[in-house]
Amino acid sequence: MATTTVEPKARKRRRKTRTKNISPLPPLVASHFKADQINLTPGKENVLCPSCETWTPITGVLGTPVLVPHHTTPYHDRTATPRRCSNTNRRIALDIAADAWREQLVERAEVSASVASRRSTKVLPKPKSTPAPAASQIRPVPLNAEQVRRTFRQHQERCLACKGEATDRNGQTLPCPDGERLAITFLRLFRQEPKRQAVREFFARERRRFDREYTKAASTREAGWAAVLPAVQSADQLRRTVPQAMRPAEGPEVPRVRLAPRQAAEQPVGGQLRCERCGATETSLAGAVATGWCRITRRPHCGRCAARFPAWTRTSF
Known part of the structure; x- marks a missing residue:
């Protein structure tokens, strides 16, 4: 008679933890957790255990909500000797509704997204620039007809409108306002050049005359000072010979007659x-x-x- 070997069959695991043991630790409060540390989706309630930081299901939601028995390490990372967490069968007070928790979760996700999109501003050194001179320190450069003429010729060589090559949709030649402005400025300066030259010559003559008079007056002052210099030197020598305590005071003497009432x-x-x-x-x-x-x-x-x-x-x- 042949014998057959029947393999042992594992016992069916319970879908929910059914125990009457309650942890003596004070109950946890759901409102004290952050929105991303607890899940209040109906039928999928779980919480991040504050002791072992492992996501742990919540059982008995309709009665006495407690944390299911769990180990200190996740199920896929258990060691040969697993240890039971101290928050096993610990009560938790669900004092927040699922809708309110969902709103907090959405707000936290929006804030996290906005913060993640920010970038730190890179501090760039400001370039060292020379400060602009004050209006009183700016010296205007006088216009010269020759300089304006050269600028006008350079503009004519580069401008298509001045060459007559720029046209509109109807085929008409477009005018050049910049070239016209330069031409008008050149003609005005060319007409005023004789008068400007006369004014420049007048100021040059006055400047030369002032220099001659100043030099002559300086020589006169030097001659006058040379004439009185010996007298001043002799007075200084006499003043040095008088003792310090006996030197006369500056200014006229105060009358010392007997005063009347x-x-x-x-x-x-x-x-x-x-x-x-x-x-x-x-x-x-x-x-x-x-x-x-x-x-x-x-x-x-x-x-x-x-x-x-x-x-x-x-x-x-």
């Missing part, structure tokens, strides 16, 4: 004010003030004499 000095003598220095008189006090009279050491001085004294010694009436 202030009221007596201000009272006109014989109906008039008399200058203490030059003897000039003034009929009234108002006229003296108007002509610049001042008191120096309580004595009246006219405006011309008072100007010779330092300002700190002058007192107005």
Whole structure:
């Protein structure tokens, strides 16, 4: 009797994990995950496990949603001794609707696409350019009839309209506004050239005359300075011989006579004010003030004499 060997048949795997074990860890909250870290599509709910970062299905959505038992490594990368994840059978609170999650996912995808399309701006060094001169520093170049004539000839050699070769749709020759403008400018400068030349010659003559007069005046000044130079040098030598403490002060001396009272000095003598220095008189006090009279050491001085004294010694009436 022949014997037949029957191969063992694997037991059918359950489609859903059916267990009453619940992890003691606090439940996860779906709203705390980013839109791309959770999937709330009906029938395909899964979440990225925060412990092992593995996509894990969610079971019991209609009752008590929990994470299904899973290992710390994906199924296609398991080692010989797999280890169970600590978030196995951990509860998760689905506090966000599928429609709201889908809107957040779309918005995040649009933002990611816009950010990915951006490129960092390359910083280019600015070229070092010479600053433009100010308007007051620009010197206009005078027009010359010969320069305009050469420019006009060069334009005629390159311009088809000036040669008569440029035509429109009707076969008519097109005019050249640039050539016409250059021709008008050349004719105007050619007519004005004699007058311009006369003006240039006049200014050249005036410049030569000014140079001659300036040179003559300079020689006169040098001769005058040479004449007074010995006197200045002798005065400097005398000033050096006087000790520093005994050198005279600059300006006229202040009178050192015995001073009368202030009221007596201000009272006109014989109906008039008399200058203490030059003897000039003034009929009234108002006229003296108007002509610049001042008191120096309580004595009246006219405006011309008072100007010779330092300002700190002058007192107005």
